[in-house]
Amino acid sequence: xxxxxxxxxxxxxxxxxxxxxxxxxxxxxxxxxxxxxxxxxxxxxxxxxxxxxxxxxxxxxxxxxxxxxxxxxxxxxxxxxxxxxxxxxxxxxxxxxxxxxxxxxxxxxxxxxxxxxxxxxxxxxxxxxxxxxxxxxxxxxxxxxxxxxxxxxxxxxxxxxxxx
Amino acid sequence: xxxxxxxxxxxxxxxxxxxxxxxxxxxxxxxxxxxxxxxxxxxxxxxxxxxxxxxxxxxxxxxxxxxxxxxxxxxxxxxxxxxxxxxxxxxxxxxxxxxxxxxxxxxxxxxxxxxxxxxxxxxxxxxxxxxxxxxxxxxxxxxxxxxxxxxxxxxxxxxxxxxxxxxxxxxxxxxxxxxxxxxxxxxxxxxxxxxxxxxxxxxxxxxxxxxxxxxx
Numbered sequence: 001x002x003x004x005x006x007x008x009x010x011x012x013x014x015x016x017x018x019x020x021x022x023x024x025x026x027x028x029x030x031x032x033x034x035x036x037x038x039x040x041x042x043x044x045x046x047x048x049x050x051x052x053x054x055x056x057x058x059x060x061x062x063x064x065x066x067x068x069x070x071x072x073x074x075x076x077x078x079x080x081x082x083x084x085x086x087x088x089x090x091x092x093x094x095x096x097x098x099x100x101x102x103x104x105x106x107x108x109x110x111x112x113x114x115x116x117x118x119x120x121x122x123x124x125x126x127x128x129x130x131x132x133x134x135x136x137x138x139x140x141x142x143x144x145x146x147x148x149x150x151x152x153x154x155x156x157x158x159x160x161x162x163x164x
Numbered sequence: 165x166x167x168x169x170x171x172x173x174x175x176x177x178x179x180x181x182x183x184x185x186x187x188x189x190x191x192x193x194x195x196x197x198x199x200x201x202x203x204x205x206x207x208x209x210x211x212x213x214x215x216x217x218x219x220x221x222x223x224x225x226x227x228x229x230x231x232x233x234x235x236x237x238x239x240x241x242x243x244x245x246x247x248x249x250x251x252x253x254x255x256x257x258x259x260x261x262x263x264x265x266x267x268x269x270x271x272x273x274x275x276x277x278x279x280x281x282x283x284x285x286x287x288x289x290x291x292x293x294x295x296x297x298x299x300x301x302x303x304x305x306x307x308x309x310x311x312x313x314x315x316x317x318x319x320x321x322x323x324x325x326x327x328x329x330x331x332x333x334x335x336x337x338x339x340x341x342x343x344x345x346x347x348x349x350x351x352x353x354x355x356x357x358x359x360x361x362x363x364x365x366x367x368x369x370x371x372x373x374x375x376x377x378x379x380x
Contacts, residue, residue, distance in 0.1 A: 083340040084214045111342040115363065148339065148378035153360065154225035156376060157334065160358060161204060161304070162197030163229045 001057070003036040004029055005074035007067060009082040012044035015127045016099050020078060026053045028134035038070055068092070076139070078130075081113035086122065090145040096122040097137065099130055121145045182325060189324035193357030196330050198303040203231045207302035207320070207331075210237045211310025216244040218338060219308050220251045221380040232263035234300050238271035238312055267296055271312060282311070290315035297323060297331070304332035309346050317352055336360040337373075339380050345370070 006020055017039060019025055029037065036057040041047055048060050064070070071077060071092045078097045079085045081104075089096045098113045117124040120143040125133040157163075198204050208223065210216045216237075223233070233252075237244045245266055252264050269292040270285065289312060297305075297319035305320045307313035313335070320331030335356040337349045342363045345353065353359055359373045367375035 083338075084217075087339070108344065108346075109340065111344070112340045115342040148221070148362070148380045149376070150222050150225040150379050152376040153222055153336070153379040154227065156374070157358070158199065158227070158229070160194070160197075161199040161332070163199035163204070163227065 001036050002034045002075045003038060003073055004034050004076045004078060005038045005040070005067075005070045006078045007040040007070075007085055008042045008044065008080045009085050010042060010063075011080070011082075012042050013080050013099075013101055014044045014046050015101070016078075016080065016130070017041050017044055017046045017048065019127050019130050021048050021053055021058070022131070023053075024131040025134055026056050028131055030056065031135070034076065038074070040064070040067060040070070081107075081110050083109055083112040086113055086116060090116070090121055091147065093144065095139045095142055097133065098122050098124050100124065100126050102126055116145070119143065185325040185327070186321070189321065189330065190355055190357075193330070193332055196332060196357070198330075198332070199229060203229055204303040205300065206230050206233050207297065207300060207305045207316065208233055208235045209305065209307035209310060209313045209316055210235050210241075210244045210248060211308070211312055212238060212241045212244055214340070215308055215310045215338065216247050218336075218380045219306065220247060222306070222308075222336060223251065224255075232265065234302060235264060235266045236296070236312065236316060237266060237268055238310070239268040240271055267300075269293060269296065269312060269316075286311065286315055290318060293319045294322070298328075301329050302331055303329075304334055306334045306336070307348075307352075308336045309338045309341075309348050311348055313348050314351055317355065321355055332357045334358045334360075336379065337362060337366065339363075339378060341366065 008016060039048065039060040041060055041062055048058060050058050052058060071089055071094055074094055076097065077089045077094050078099060079089060081098050081100055086096065086098060100110065116122050120141060123137055208219060210219055235248050248266060270289050293315040297316060305317055317333050320333060323329045323331050333352065333356045335352050337345060337360065339362045341349065343365055345366065353370060360379065361367050361370065361373045361375055362378050364375060367373050
């Protein structure tokens with residue numbers, strides 16, 4: 001079952017939860033063949049019940065110790081711009097659509113998402129453009145995200161510190 | 165009067181010697197090769213959350229030459245200890261004797277804490293950091309951004325200034341920092357012996373920094 005996983009991290013992002021469960025967004029997801037929506041809503045005040053979208057499977061929870069399994073099962077992840085979430089999703093090699101929270105502008109957390117967008121590792125939109133983005137987005141433009149190389153760091157340090 | 169002049173002169177002299185020592189310690193760091201003499205004792209500042217994940221990624225590739233490893237975490241942090249123990253026990257399979265300790269110090273800054281009270285809590289953290297670093301006498305401090313780094317690196321610097329031990333300061337800016345250094349990064353940039361950044365835009369802004377691509 002083609003699944004979309006939505007995550008807001010440790011904070012709340014009610015606006016995203018509201019828009020992604022709106023009929024327009026759900027229609028756009030259905031048109032793309034998605035059949036199931038899993039929402040991690042954090043501290044938000046919205047926890048949509050399972051029957052809130054007709055003819056569409058919906059599950060919602062606040063927090064889990066690890067969302068790795070939800071990411072693994074997803075075919076598309078829609079996330080807030082938090083660096084930890086972005087890196088976890090890209091590390092799992094899942095297509096990622098980041099939704100910027102306009103209320104958090106100039107937050108340094110946005111730096112990484114913006115750069116990853118420039119490098120074509122993720123798609124990027126705001127709440128007001130989300131529905132349109134879900135209709136028109138092209139996931140094939142996304143470039144794979146290669147993991148960082150701690151080995152380069154270790155080699156450099158060995159040399160610098162004279163480790164034999 | 166003569167006494168007063170003498171005292172002022174003495175204080176000025178001490179300050180001057182201190183500044184000269186500081187300059188020498190910071191400038192000569194890259195010539196210091198503790199690895200030639202044997203294992204390198206590392207003080208790892210684990211901070212919390214994302215910082216801990218990143219620093220453990222770096223630790224993954226360090227060889228057994230980096231022993232023992234002393235991890236420092238904030239006393240309010242519960243998650244990091246578990247992550248570190250899991251990491252160290254997985255490492256134990258590859259090398260037979262794994263040596264590590266976990267030390268706790270008060271956090272110098274909670275998220276959203278005001279800057280003025282940060283100064284007070286950083287001084288408080290320094291009170292704990294000094295005896296810790298003086299006792300452990302690490303060859304290097306490895307850190308990547310949590311506020312706790314600052315007092316620990318200051319303490320390491322002081323060991324060098326006093327001529328007791330050269331402590332190398334190795335700083336790796338978090339991968340989250342693309343355009344601007346973190347506050348901790350800005351403070352530690354002038355005194356670090358090796359300062360790593362993970363994005364080219366930072367390398368261009370900070371000429372002393374080392375850029376090896378993404379390393380976490």
